[in-house]
Amino acid sequence: MSRLIRGILLAAGVLLAGIVAASDDYIRDYADRVKAADWSAVETLTVALDEHSFEPSELRFKAGKAYKLQLKNVGKKDHYFTAEKFFRSVAWRKVMVDRQGEIKAPYFTAFEPLKNGGQIDLYFVPVTRGSYEVICTIDDHKQQGMTGTLFIE
Numbered sequence: 001m002s003r004l005i006r007g008i009l010l011a012a013g014v015l016l017a018g019i020v021a022a023s024d025d026y027i028r029d030y031a032d033r034v035k036a037a038d039w040s041a042v043e044t045l046t047v048a049l050d051e052h053s054f055e056p057s058e059l060r061f062k063a064g065k066a067y068k069l070q071l072k073n074v075g076k077k078d079h080y081f082t083a084e085k086f087f088r089s090v091a092w093r094k095v096m097v098d099r100q101g102e103i104k105a106p107y108f109t110a111f112e113p114l115k116n117g118g119q120i121d122l123y124f125v126p127v128t129r130g131s132y133e134v135i136c137t138i139d140d141h142k143q144q145g146m147t148g149t150l151f152i153e
């Protein structure tokens, strides 16, 4: 194998490893970032999940600010709020399920507020700027319109 080809393969390998690491990563210092945010000024946003949309379908967040994002399934079908990359780009404080309990974890992949009014409240601090897709992964709901964009600015 020539040195050139070996060099190209090595560079491609390093690049690929970088991409895998980035997509698998999460906000490691989330606890410090959650503690640093001003929770007395928390901003509450609500997304309604329905047949077949997220309302609103676009949400804008400011990095470093404290948020409570309420996900409410107002529809008659099951729906998912799947935004794995976004959920790895925020510092998690907690998730509250219908005032029944709290869940604490460094990151999540999807949430499913139960149909006919189920609600899940997400408490987090946005960190990594960018635009992130949110979709419903059930059947063809994405194709029917259950897609949206989450911005961290």
Ligand SMILES: [Cu+2]
Pocket (backbone or CB within 6 Å): 052, 078, 079, 080, 136, 137, 138, 141, 146
């Ligand atoms: Cu759906």
